[in-house]
Amino acid sequence: MAQDHRGVFVPALTPFHRDLSVDAERFVEHCRWLLAEGANGLAVFGTTSEANSLSIVERMTLLERLIERGIPPEVLMPGTGCCALPDTVTLTRHAVERDCFGVLMLPPFYYKGVSDDGLYANIAEVVQRVADARLRIYLYHIPPMAGVGFSLPLIERLLKDYPRVVVGIKDSSGDWKNTQALLEAFPGFEVFPGSETHLLDALRKGGAGCISATANVNVAAIGRVIRDWNKPEADALQQAISDVRAAIQKFPMVSASKAILAQLREVPEWDLVRPPLRSLDADSKSRLFESLGALQFDLERRLATV
């Protein structure tokens, strides 16, 4: 089922100016580079994109800029799930009207301990209000951040009632057993692990690819695992991307990924994050670059591709 792999989708980092306003031009450049490096799609406005630190208007403006500047909407899967139903509807409708491939939908994440019934009602309201046959929803399951997630019974109910709308999931539970359970329970449902650590395992069980923070700096190597998943070298390729991931995830992922781009592109502004996130301190950066150096991480050469 290699032909079914969607590939590697990148939750593109959002660059800022010194005053913490969004640097839209640098964002366009970054997205272009990711596609040139082999990204199959861009899951813009994910956790790694600091989407929840952006206003609704900033997100819509930025999406429009990407499309105006030639990023094809067919590769775009913007995050649109917000705490407030009207915001989720606004962002989802906006993405659909601009012909984005799909949307990545966080559950409403403020209230904790909510019922599956309440989460179902939320998604159902979004589908009914957007009321557009082009809508394709990828559920965004990330309980460590959201504190709320999509259980298997909830997904089953959504697939039964909205089979052509709810088409996949990003599983950022960090729990391989959950990914496995999803792959086994829902054949044909597009399951993207939220990390490349179990990418090969997922591909062998029919996974769709992955959507991973570290793809911002290692997309070519991750893409190669997906392309060559059934070749003899697949395990070695997997090991290499797992090692890079392990080195980066010793640090807060957003800040670490931005630190890498700041250093290698020689653009200090890449290092900027919006609070409550913080840039890595100098010591953490040294340790990060040391670990990556030991892995002969070849990003510097790759950055020259754009």
Added chain:
Amino acid sequence: MAQDHRGVFVPALTPFHRDLSVDAERFVEHCRWLLAEGANGLAVFGTTSEANSLSIVERMTLLERLIERGIPPEVLMPGTGCCALPDTVTLTRHAVERDCFGVLMLPPFYYKGVSDDGLYANIAEVVQRVADARLRIYLYHIPPMAGVGFSLPLIERLLKDYPRVVVGIKDSSGDWKNTQALLEAFPGFEVFPGSETHLLDALRKGGAGCISATANVNVAAIGRVIRDWNKPEADALQQAISDVRAAIQKFPMVSASKAILAQLREVPEWDLVRPPLRSLDADSKSRLFESLGALQFDLERRLATV
């Protein structure tokens, strides 16, 4: 220090129409009734208000409506803390420009495990961007919902750098030891427990009053504890409000409070919540009203006051 008590502030419930749009007129009526019943302030757009299920524009429109319809801004403490810094700045500036008494500020609550340094930077950015001497911030500490909170060292740092801006806290930790620690560590800082359960204990240690969900249906009795805190009957009054609280908090608080208003005001629309919250089912409602009946809860008579 009785004269220092701020009193009881109500996180006013937000009523909806059948299509889940906000019923602004019913909201104005509810706020008027709460003030007539003795509320000292209205912490509109709190957790109980389903504020995080409202868009930024809905919140600003609703605040303006309240003021237009004669609710004095001096009693208003709207919630303005959002995940995204620009949203927090927009709402905070809006509230300050309309002369609200203060704002109740959730920390940015999407990213978990963030540092005190990152939370400090977030609040500091808001203060600097709003740049208005009228700004008074009440920190909103509710880790069970937000997953992120204000530690004592963080509060100490904020008080040191912004002594005239950061003036109080709503402590909805549900942990009396934390409330006690706040009262002891920061004399003069206005500490509002997020529940009336430990109200008298807090008042005796210099607490400012309370900001409680159940004040939507029991504000007069809670207010009396604050007024009569040093009279002999204070403990009995406290017991009575604690009993009502205990009966209601066996159920999800927002839905239970709305169910009470729907029933007693004979306005079925009061029962509506936005998903992911759900209205109480019939069985839960019966049990709720039975418990309240056993307590001779006198809301029906009080509702006649407006």
